[in-house]
Amino acid sequence: MTPGDVTRFCFRAMTGYPLRTSLMLLAMAIGVAAVVLLTALGEGARRYVAQQFTSLGTHLLIVLPGRSETVGGPPPLMGETPRDLTVDDAMALVRSSAIRRVAPIMVGSAPVSRSGRSRDVIVMGSTASLYRVRNLAMARGRFLPDGEVDRADAVVVLGHTLKNELFGNEPAVGGFVRIGQRRFRVIGELARQGESLGLDMGDIAIIPVASAQALYNRASLFRILVQASGREAVARAEQAILDIIRERHDGEDDVTVITQDAMLATFDRIFQALTLAVAGIAGISLAVAGILIMNVMLIAVSQRTGEIGLLKAVGAPGGQILRLFLAEAAMLSILGAAAGLLLAAAGQLGLSRLFPDFPVAVPVWAPIAAVGVAIGTGLLFGVLPARRAARMDPVAALSRR
Amino acid sequence: MIHLEVIERVFQVGDEWVHALRQVSLHVARGEYLSIMGPSGSGKSTLLNIIGLLDRPDKGSYRLEDRDITDLSDRQQAALRRHKIGFIFQFFHLIPRLTAAENVELPLTLAGIVPAERKQRVAVALERLGLADRARHRPDQLSGGQRQRVAIARATIMRPALVLADEPTGNLDRASGQDVIDTIEALNGEGITVVMVTHDPELGRRTRRQVQMMDGRIVQDTGAAHDTR
Ligand SMILES: Nc1ncnc2c1ncn2[C@@H]1O[C@H](COP(=O)(O)OP(=O)(O)O)[C@@H](O)[C@H]1O
Ligand SMILES: [Mg+2]
DSSP: OOHHHHHHHHHHHHHHSHHHHHHHHHHHHHHHHHHHHHHHHHHHHHHHHHHHHHHTOSSEEEEEESOOGGGOOOOOSSOOOOOOOOHHHHHHHTTSTTEEEEEEEEEEEEEEEETTEEEEEEEEEEOTTHHHHTTOOEEEEOOSOOSOTTOOOOEEEEOHHHHHHHHTTSOOTTOEEEETTEEEEEEEEEOOOOEETTEETTSEEEEEHHHHHHHHTOOOOSEEEEEESSGGGHHHHHHHHHHHHHHHTTTOOOEEEEEHHHHHHHHHHHHHHHHHHHHHHHHHHHHHHHHHHHHHHHHHHHHTHHHHHHHHHTTOOHHHHHHHHHHHHHHHHHHHHHHHHHHHHHHHHHHHHHOTTSOOOOOTHHHHHHHHHHHHHHHHHHHHHHHHHHTOOHHHHHHOO | OEEEEEEEEEEEETTEEEEEEEEEEEEEOTTOEEEEEOSTTSSHHHHHHHHTTSSOOSEEEEEETTEEOTTOOHHHHHHHHHHHEEEEOTTOOOOTTSOHHHHHHHHHHHTTOOHHHHHHHHHHHHHHTTOGGGTTOOGGGSOHHHHHHHHHHHHHTTOOSEEEEESTTTTSOHHHHHHHHHHHHHHHHTTOEEEEEOSOHHHHHHSSEEEEEETTEEEEETTGGGOOO
């Protein structure tokens, strides 16, 4: 029998029993679609997080005051408190060639008001560098001016939401707001950017770091954001930060440096594991589909006992009957898998319509693995029924009508 | 052509042993037309299945066209069935989802004959059996006599040397039965050896040679004399 003959014979057998065929196709299709869609969701979540991290800025390092607990070391004997991070510490970092930009960050909460309207928001003190370091974008006006970091200019950049609260539809740039006891001139308005890592960049006011020091009446920084001069410079930058700060803090390692890449890599691993886990769980549904195929093929073999007896009588050897039934199981799996891919594509389209911001993405390996597993289980679970058919005694098979 | 020597066939049913064939020896020459008769359960079908290589004897030897069959492999037996033997059954055994033409084509497909030749041979066979206009009908759209003629077309499409029929008219009315017998006799007229199991003494009388069975033994054989070896 040529492959064409086998295909035609199996196809006729499949269309001859439409109910069982469609049941098996459905089971396979659901299994394959589940694998593809769940991995797409996992991969989408991974990309979403990666996207969030890159929107923070590129080659970013974060310097926090205090030594991270996880770094270890015995607790200090004399209730030693970490030295504060200062603006001078921040500015000293620029001297490393591995570091391109440095943005000191001071954070506090203060009422921001204008003509009777007032809002308690996060007022952040920083420098012009923050714009580049954090990948910010302006809707109107400009960001904090370059210049001496110790100049306490009374200028402010407003987040999108805050501007709307205070100014409504009126133009804000050129207007004035009151922060604490001082009047600040609005020089710019941030573009809408949404939340990033828990900090709502819409509901925020950004002022020069010296003005923030005056406002909060303290010198210590919340953290320092550092942009390395390139991807390969991140490790050197980390070392440089530790060295410079140690030198300035009398030999004490009292800061923690977190690199964006390390955080990203951690999340990446977590999400990859998660994706594989859900793919595995969905894979179970493929195994279930395989068992269903086995049962239905067993029923088919006993339904078609007379036919098998006849095939033997007209001279089909057992091996050929085995191949016919295996081919039928394989065809069911392949068609089911194809239907599953279509179903998955439809589901993916639906998901991307429902959640346009979520990057639903099917990793290349997912459909390949799903179809492979589908055909594999189909064949595996097809073997038992096919062998039963091949070994049937022709006389007994023919005597059953 | 067929040489059976002291064949025994025993079935185990529960704790009991049923001797379906006892000491059966039968020699059939090429071109013979032979009927096997006897009461139900006397071993007629078992004998026919052994002749047709669907079953193996427990004891005795079987030579078909001078080849010892007893120790052929399954594959070799299947090949012999494919090329040398055609079966006709009481209940036709057509595949219900296939058309008449496809049912007739099946042995050719299994034998790996190319589609063009298959189509042509099927058309000729159906034409000869007066089924040309039924080629595209499925078995459930055919009468009993037509179904059996489709089965005969299938049994002879490989041009076998031997046709085995197990009560071919057992499930047909008289007229269609007569039709089928005429067709089978025409095959024999072309030189095909025909062994037919039948219940019907009238049909049996039409054959040149009759074998009577009883309790797994051959009790009478009108032609045994002229072909002892
Ligand atoms: N597969 C089998 N298992 C058990 N007994 C069988 C089997 N085939 C036939 N027999 C027994 O062998 C005897 C002969 O059967 P069979 O050849 O079918 O008779 P006939 O065709 O003459 O009616 C019967 O007693 C029957 O019950
Ligand atoms: Mg019988």
